[in-house]
Amino acid sequence: MSATLRLTFPSRAEYLVLGRLVLSGLARVYPIDQSQLADLKLALTEASSNSIRHAYDRDGAGRVEIVYELADTHVAIEVWDEGPGFDAPTEHRDPEALDEGGLGLAIIRAVCDETKLGRHPDGSGAWIRFVRYLDEEEA
Amino acid sequence: MNFSVTTERRDGTAVIALAGEVDLYTAPEFKQELVRAIEEGAQSVVVDMTDTTFIDSTTLGVLVGGLKRLRPSGGRLALVITDPNIRKVFDITGLDRVFPIHETRDEAFEATPARTP
Numbered sequence: 001m002s003a004t005l006r007l008t009f010p011s012r013a014e015y016l017v018l019g020r021l022v023l024s025g026l027a028r029v030y031p032i033d034q035s036q037l038a039d040l041k042l043a044l045t046e047a048s049s050n051s052i053r054h055a056y057d058r059d060g061a062g063r064v065e066i067v068y069e070l071a072d073t074h075v076a077i078e079v080w081d082e083g084p085g086f087d088a089p090t091e092h093r094d095p096e097a098l099d100e101g102g103l104g105l106a107i108i109r110a111v112c113d114e115t116k117l118g119r120h121p122d123g124s125g126a127w128i129r130f131v132r133y134l135d136e137e138e139a
Numbered sequence: 140m141n142f143s144v145t146t147e148r149r150d151g152t153a154v155i156a157l158a159g160e161v162d163l164y165t166a167p168e169f170k171q172e173l174v175r176a177i178e179e180g181a182q183s184v185v186v187d188m189t190d191t192t193f194i195d196s197t198t199l200g201v202l203v204g205g206l207k208r209l210r211p212s213g214g215r216l217a218l219v220i221t222d223p224n225i226r227k228v229f230d231i232t233g234l235d236r237v238f239p240i241h242e243t244r245d246e247a248f249e250a251t252p253a254r255t256p
Contacts, residue, residue: 013164020160020193038224045195049163103196103232110231 001030002071011052011062011081019044019066030070031134039111040075040132046104047079047128054083054126074113074133082125144172149248153181160193170201177208184209185247187219194228202238217251219244 007022009015020041027037044066051064062082069076109115112130120127142159153176161169176184184205188194206216217239220226229235241247 013162016162016164017160035224038227041193042195042228045162045193049195049197052163103199107196107228107231 002069005068005070007066007068008063011064011083013049013052015064016045016048016052019048022066022068026068026070026075030075031072032075036075036132036134040077043108043112043130043132044077044079046107047077047130050104051079051081051083051126054081072134074131076129076131078127078129080120080125080127142168144169146172146176148181151180151182152185152248152251153177153179153183154185154187154244154248156187156190158190158192161191161198162193162195163197166197166201169198170204173201173205174208177205177214182212182214183251184214184216185219185244185251186216187244187247188225189219189221189244191220191222191225194225196232199228199232199234203234206237215239215251217241217247219247 005022005026007019009018023032023037023040023044026032032040048064048066051062065080067078067080069078105117108128108130111132113133114129114131116129118127118129119125142161142165144155144157146153146155148154155169155172155176157169159165173184173186186202202216202218209216218229218241220229220240221242226235226240229238229240239247239250241250
């Protein structure tokens with residue numbers, strides 16, 4: 001069984017939870033155990049949050065697009081946005097804060113089996129794709 | 140579970156209970172509560188995540204910021220964590236070596252006494 005789902009929302013923090021809710025729903029249909037679900041929610045939130053942080057530098061404009069690819073063997077998620085990407089500095093960064101973009105990317109790489117970063121084909125935005133294999137032994 | 144943050148005082152220690160999901164949207168409220176507790180004189184802080192269902196790097200940033208505010212006066216910040224998925228976020232970032240992590244509020248409180256002025 002396989003499926004592709006798309007979710008698009010404005011680049012605002014109050015919508016972050018929607019990405020996680022989709023994963024919770026999908027875990028009822030696909031063999032995603034609680035640990036894998038937690039890792040995917042974390043990776044997705046880190047990727048989406050990075051998009052939204054950079055959107056605030058543009059007065060909150062823009063949108064985040066999430067593509068979920070599901071199969072019995074793996075879950076792949078892509079997050080597209082219209083910002084500069086994980087490596088770009090954030091203008092309104094709290095000087096007391098961690099480098100949350102750098103830490104977020106490190107977290108994604110730690111909990112996923114594959115991670116790729118890139119740009120929109122037309123160069124207009126950032127893209128990240130991460131994959132988590134659904135090992136039968138873990139499920 | 141909806142997000143909520145509540146604070147109670149036990150001697151000079153502030154115990155902040157975080158419930159629900161803490162992310163970029165809800166973390167500012169947590170930060171506000173943590174900063175307020177420290178500015179009101181808490182000498183140590185225990186953040187109880189027993190009912191926390193999600194955290195991310197934004198949450199970690201708030202905790203690190205709180206610790207930075209406490210350290211100059213010798214204050215400490217400890218955590219109560221029972222969910223292995225919450226604990227994992229600290230483990231993979233190395234912050235399990237920065238924050239003492241306990242399984243109960245009483246254990247955290249005993250290990251994080253407020254300094255005698």
